[in-house]
Amino acid sequence: MKRLARSWRNISSDDDDYVIDELMNVETEQEELVRSLERSQAQQSRFWRHVFAGLLFCFVVFLIFSIYGQTTMPWELRYHAYFMDEIDSWAVIAADWVAVLVCLMAIAGLLRSSRSRRQWLWVSCCCGVLLAVFWLYNMLKLPKFRWDVIWLPLGPLSGAGFCLYVDTLLNESSEEVKQLRNYMYAYKAR
Template sequence: MEKLSRKWRKSGRSSQFDDDDNFSLPTRDDFRPIDSQEQEQLIRSFEKNLAQQSLLWKSVFAGLLLCYAAFLIFSIFQQAYYPWELRYHAYFMYEVDSWGIMSAEWAAVVVCFMVITGLLHNSKHHRRWIWYSCFPGILSAVFWLHHMLRLAKFRWDILWLPFGPLSASSICLYVDHVLNESSEEVRKLREYMYAYKAS
């Protein structure tokens, strides 16, 4: 037991000294201005990293939305060929016509494809697609909530029907906003570049 406590004290002391090295005072070289060429390289690396991260996250969310849209299309065809067989459709058997269910799900599919277009479109106005997708999302949410409230018992397990498409639009708007903020920071950094030539 004593050996263990000695080892622990030794490792604690050595890590303390290692930490002190990490927090040493800066030397004169640490404050040397960055050469114009080094600035350009640094900002280009930031821009490249941002472009890769942006493409990755937009692709991830677009892929998730594509899967959700494929699920909704399957659900529509299931309702068309085998009406009321799916449990979440069967709840509305006495409340809504079959075409009403399919129309609401087609609206959700439209929302998904509008958001995907907004995410993957490289124009200046790509965010409009995501904003415009909120309107059919709201209509779909109102439709489902209206009929859910008319059921004899409120079904919490199908809360994704009204809020799925609207949540997709909101989350993707947030993702686009975060990526846009990062892009703005890199753009500001480029504006702060100064002319300096190391001698």
């Protein structure tokens, strides 16, 4: 009986060592998986931030071209010529500069890595709303509503809104990876 008990103890201690080794392997695999998820999420976040910032930058270049066209040849651009009888040329130029500012603030908010990123995005959205109100007011004063210039009020606003949405999604994804790491450490603490 004593021999049997000793053999069982030896087997159970071998099993305990095996279980401990397996748990250590699982913990290291889990740690590697979480690290790879963090790296992947960071790379994807940078990629998508740069993609949307690049698209908005292209819109900024178009707006600067539009400003140049309005200053050198007033009312030659069709989308500005609709407003010839409603507003002054300087107001159109000022509105386009505000649109450029809205887009640049959204780009800055998207690419900044500080905590003030969200403030840049929210300020750009608020300024975009004010700009949209200006353009919609002047579009409603036209004798006929022109749907082909709906991008004037909605372009900068939707650009800033998309940037805010992308930032929110990427931050949520980052928080989920952090939460996964916290769950891993909470399990180790048990």
